[in-house]
Amino acid sequence: SIHQRVDSNIILLDWLTAGRVALGECWQFTSYSSKTSIFIEDQLVFRDSVQLSDKPTCTVKQSMDGYTAIAMCVIIGPQLKxxxxxxxxxxxxxxxxGHQQERDVMVTVSKLDCNVNNTDIHGIVVRIAAYSTTQAFLQIEKILSSVYPRLGGNPFQNKY
Structure with missing residues (x-):
């Protein structure tokens, strides 16, 4: 859970990879659960829950259908409008x-608007599913690179 003030800005990136795919690890677990909540001035403005688990007829690996990275990025705040x-x-x-959607990378966005203590809060939620972590990362870079100067540089520069 994240607790913020009404005038706060937040970029929350939560992503999950299939494991070390090059070493043969690919969704090698039976279940995974994650919950994310964002509160502004003690008011819930966003909640996300992810549940991946094997079923009798389908494993997590089968249900992911080749995707090895999934991500969610929540962006909220007046300076991020x-x-x-x-x-x-x-x-x-x-x-x-008739547009053919790319299958190897899917990116969606939805608005996240609410009112807290008579203040309009604006944001977005971006979701990414990709066949590779590199593809997912490139989408994250496209979205976030414009704020790197305000952060003092690229936070992913030394990711490896």
């Missing part, structure tokens, strides 16, 4: 009829 608007425009743009 432009980032949210640009992401909604770029990712959320309607596709023409």
């Amino acid at each position: 432009q980032l949210c608007d640009e992401s909604m425009e770029r990712i959320g743009k309607r596709k023409s009829i």
Whole structure:
């Protein structure tokens, strides 16, 4: 759980990979559970729950259908409004009829708007599913790279 003030800005990135796929590890567990909650001024504004588990007819690996990385990125705050608007425009743009969606990387975005103590709170939730962690990371970079200067640099620079 994350607790913030009404004038706070937050970028929360939560992602999960299948394991060390190059070493043959790919969703080698029977269950996984994760819960994320964001409170602003003690008011719940976002809650997410992920539950992956083997079923009698389908394993986690089978149900992931080749995807090896899933991610959720929540972006909220007055200083992040432009980032949210640009992401909604770029990712959320309607596709023409008959458009073939890429299957190896899926990215969706939805608005996260609420009111806390008579203050409008604006944000977005981005979800990514990718066949590789590199593909997922490239999508994360597309979304977040514009805020790196405000963060003092790329937080992923030394990720390996």
